[in-house]
Amino acid sequence: MLLVNTIRENFEQVLEGLQKRNFPHAEAALHQVLELDKKRKETQTERDNLQAESNSIAKEIGMLMKSGKKEEAEKIKSRTSEIKSQVKLLEDAYNNIEEDLKQILYTLPNVPHYSVPKGKSADDNEIVLEHGSIPELHADKLPHWELIKKYDIIDFDLGVKIAGAGFPVYKGRGARLQRALINFFLDEAMKAGYIEVQPPILVNEDSGYGTGQLPDKEGQMYEATADKLYLIPTAEVPITNMYRDVILNEAEFPIKNVGYTPCFRREAGSWGAHVRGLNRLHQFDKVEIVQIVHPDRSYDALEDMSSYVQGLLQKLELPYRVLRLCGGDMGFTSALTYDMEVYSAAQERWLEVSSVSNFETYQANRLKLRFKGEDKKTQLAHTLNGSALALPRIVASILENNQTEDGIKMPKVLVPYLGFDMI
């Protein structure tokens, strides 16, 4: 969440940022934050003073008791009841104010980076670059949902039977392709200096709040209600939360983690024309990269991650483009996001396969993720993450783009992992 200090010191800038996101009533909300914070401080001062008085009386009584002056001690005791009830009142007031403040702050999205374009929807995103050429296929080309049937590599009906729509069963060479991609992505990340982790795929409430899935987006996560746990929508949640309530040493930067996990998304109400086949699922596989860095370095790290992801797409020989998301299309917690989209030649559409974001201190503030610098001061770190990569749409575009009359050609880099070069 946003820092109150930032709102106070850079009011105009924050306001502009929220407006870029088309956040309604931004100015009123920001004023309310400042007002509540002011009230919070006043209440704290008042409460602390009374508490100090109460503490000193308690000490006095302690001394009197020790020196055996019980009657005097009893006399003083009567003075405390009034202070005590007042402290209680102020304490409650303080807690209420703080809670109200937190509630408003939770509703405020991150302030976009200055380079983020204005805009309302995906149509306003800025195309940063395009790479690769779009393959020309025969007129009888098939979309991937036909291809998977033709070659019997992914079975949606079977998934429906055992779980429901959006839970495909990968079979034979389809399953092998999944495993190959996961291994390829993990190996590449390790070469790039990321430390692999295998986190839990169920997380508690604190973790949900830490990375910003809660309180807003409960509906997007599957819940194990009996144990108050959530199935992760992305490995970002467990991996970033490893660093919740942590004070790092500046020397430990940059922290680079990679993890493969299944991801679960309820995607309630979002089924429609463009979500056939692998385009949108309730369960899918993803390899995620996370970086925790010094605030001065976070935009370099973002560019780093962006070119790393592009490198993967190049190795997979997929045509792609990079978008800088506009204010209206950006995720709630992000300051700057690049989306990578691959071209799926039979659907004749661009498909998002990665989203790389810098959250600056937005997540770190919730996570209490700090570091101690050379000057011995603790300050918030910057967090970043990106998909590297999400599998289903990669699979969709590999299948569609590489289809031939003799079968589907596999990208060269995957052949050692697959043990075959054609499906």
Place this chain on the structure above:
RNA sequence: AGAGGAGUGGCAGAGUGGUCGAUUGCGGCGGUCUUGAAAACCGUUGUACCGCGAGGUACCGGGGGUUCGAAUCCCUCCUCCUCUGCCA
């Protein structure tokens, strides 16, 4: 899952109602000594909030309670250890 035990500062480990944010040791940082280093000695060493500052407040697993006063007593939750049970 049942019975018992335990959770204290970076780590180890005292403290069972009063002046304890907390003895001590190790580690870390600074210094003295030394050509340099080690050893020894001296000092220093948590986080957050409020305050220009002096200083104040809170935190001894989390939350709640008793008390003038809680690390210490009570309730509850979490975690870990031991034994029993179950299980990949």
